[in-house]
Amino acid sequence: MDTLQNMRVFVRVVEAKSFTAAAQQMNTTTAYASRAVSDLEAHLRTRLLNRTTRRIALTEAGERYLLRCEQILAYVDQAEAEAADAHARPAGRLRIHATTSFGQYYVVPAVTRYQERYPAVSVDLTLSQHVPDLLDEGYDVTLQVSANELPDSGLVSQRLGDSYSVLCASPAYLEKRGTPRSVSDLAGHTCLRIVTSIFPGDHWRFDGPDGIETIELPAPTFQVNVSDALAVALREGMGIGALLTPSALPALRNGTLVRVLPDHKMQKMTIYAMYASRQYLDAKIRTWVEFLREHISKALAADEAALQTFGVR
Numbered sequence: 001m002d003t004l005q006n007m008r009v010f011v012r013v014v015e016a017k018s019f020t021a022a023a024q025q026m027n028t029t030t031a032y033a034s035r036a037v038s039d040l041e042a043h044l045r046t047r048l049l050n051r052t053t054r055r056i057a058l059t060e061a062g063e064r065y066l067l068r069c070e071q072i073l074a075y076v077d078q079a080e081a082e083a084a085d086a087h088a089r090p091a092g093r094l095r096i097h098a099t100t101s102f103g104q105y106y107v108v109p110a111v112t113r114y115q116e117r118y119p120a121v122s123v124d125l126t127l128s129q130h131v132p133d134l135l136d137e138g139y140d141v142t143l144q145v146s147a148n149e150l151p152d153s154g155l156v157s158q159r160l161g162d163s164y165s166v167l168c169a170s171p172a173y174l175e176k177r178g179t180p181r182s183v184s185d186l187a188g189h190t191c192l193r194i195v196t197s198i199f200p201g202d203h204w205r206f207d208g209p210d211g212i213e214t215i216e217l218p219a220p221t222f223q224v225n226v227s228d229a230l231a232v233a234l235r236e237g238m239g240i241g242a243l244l245t246p247s248a249l250p251a252l253r254n255g256t257l258v259r260v261l262p263d264h265k266m267q268k269m270t271i272y273a274m275y276a277s278r279q280y281l282d283a284k285i286r287t288w289v290e291f292l293r294e295h296i297s298k299a300l301a302a303d304e305a306a307l308q309t310f311g312v313r
Helices: 003-016 019-025 030-044 060-088 100-117 171-177 183-188 227-235 245-254 283-307
Strands: 049-051 056-058 092-098 121-127 141-146 156-169 191-194 203-208 211-216 240-244 258-260 268-275
Touching: 003 019, 003 030, 003 056, 003 060, 019 030, 056 060, 092 100, 092 283, 100 121, 100 141, 100 227, 100 245, 100 283, 141 283, 156 227, 156 245, 156 283, 171 258, 183 203, 183 211, 191 227, 227 240, 227 245, 240 245, 245 258, 245 283, 268 283
Parallel strands: 092 121, 092 141, 191 240
Antiparallel strands: 049 056, 141 268, 156 240, 156 258, 156 268, 203 211
């Protein structure tokens, strides 16, 4: 028995004061309307309506039940309207995860502009190096940076763009140790490592004028798992290291770091937005991913153009 539907029929019959009139309003048959009310009474073991050939009247139990049905159906209608509205209008809490450096430099500015466009959305942003379980940890969208194809996770992924790492060192380090002019020159330098799930810790891969070149790194004197921390070590003159573009640019602009081998690109990394399902996608998730595809691609292109202006001093 469909109790909720039978409640709707019962309320309509009472409002119309007739099984026939209620059936016409609901585009069904009088027999169906009569059976729905009878099924309710059998289920409740209580008479709700007194019937004659000419009229119907609520019993005392029917009056009480009618009030509850109206309340319940109002809550159901409200819940359905809110759920449908979530598909149509961005509103509510949006939980986002992003890797630390990428999130700090790209996602936070994107959130600012997104909320200017959709002020009814509140954002809860978590920055960390690990890859979360989207469903278990309750995130709506995670932004991941990967050097390879994404593993099959069952999630929907949208490619947002590509980024590269660049080699950097402080002017003081290069003055003391000399400036590398080729990939092979790096063998005589102190190479600092960044070790993450997306960046290999034991070698550097370059794409330059002579094609693809790879250098194996010696045992590290220093390694770290966050790009911003490596930037500090490089500014302190500890060695040469590979920085993500957003971590490198501020120091390149103020002169505390210098780009090394500027005609070489390091390992390409692709940025993805990942979420649970395309079906009945909540409006805040849909609009956030659409906004990211526009905003991130422009930000990455601007940073790539900015890098071209920094050569070895």
